[in-house]
Amino acid sequence: MYNTDIPTRAELPTTKQLLRSTVIAFVSAVAILVTIVLPAEYAIDPTGIGRTLQLTDMGEIKAQLAQEAEADRARDRQAPATPAEAPPATPAPDKQSSLLGTILANLFVTPAQAQTASRTDETVITLKPNEGVEYKLTMKAGAKVNFSWATDNGAVNYDMHGTPAGGAKEKSYKQGRGAASDEGVLTAESDGVHGWFFRNRGRADVTIKLKTNGAYTEIKRMI
Structure with a gap:
């Protein structure tokens, strides 16, 4: 049986070599932080490289949507309580299409989805200029929901995110500005609860048709 030879002292890296490797790794990490992470996440671009790579635009979108969502939540907390809006009526599905959808859904069900019955909703949202709204689905960890939404005209800013039970920090999944569909x-x-914050920055009313299908127990308007 052959054992691998133990390296000699001459073959081991010297303290100087290790120090140089550490310095190179640190400088590289700082460069990535300054040129990519800060522009893309926080719209901070001290070198101008992020703007050239269009990463700063991503950071500005995230910052703007986060500020708008927080402002709406703060305003909603200060406003007097109002009766909950009745959920929009769901059109009766075609029996044949419903049966086929059920069969397909059962073929690809996950453990998390097995704990929650599959549900389908079509929600129509109308936003006035500068108006924002948030709709969320109540979901279990690992549950999946197929979604699609589109505007009748114009475009909206949106932030798809989740709020863990217990009030932990929100998690943003996807954001966009000036989008007509997704x-x-x-x-x-x-x-x-997981879902979308929409904001109409146009000069005319915009209607959004949101379709959802998957493992969630309810869909409700938050703000």
């Missing part, structure tokens, strides 16, 4: 799969990273 679709995909929303996966809950924790038990709680």
Whole structure:
């Protein structure tokens, strides 16, 4: 049986080499932080490289949407309580399409989805100029919801995010500015409510049709 030879002292890296490698790694990390992470996450671009790579725009969108969502939440907390809005009526699905959808959903069900019955909703949202609104789904960790939304005209800013149960820090999944539609799969990273904040920055009313299907117990307007 052959054992690997133990390296000699001459083959081991010297203290100087280790120190140089550490300095190179530190400088590289700082460069990535300044040129990529800060512009993309916080719109801080001291070198101007982030603007050239269009990363600063991403950071500005995230900052703007976060400020708008927080301002709306603060205003909602100060406003007097009003009766909850009745959820929009869901059109009766075609029986054949519903049966086919149920079969397909059961083929790809996950453990988290198995704990929550599949549900389908179509929510119509109308926003006046500069108006914002937040709709969220109550979901279990790991649950998945297929979604699609589109505006009838114009565009909106949006932030798709989740709020863990217990009031922990929110998690942003996706953001956009001046968007007319989006679709995909929303996966809950924790038990709680997950959904969208929409803001109409245009000069005319915008109607959004939001379609959701998957493992959630309810959809409700938060603000």
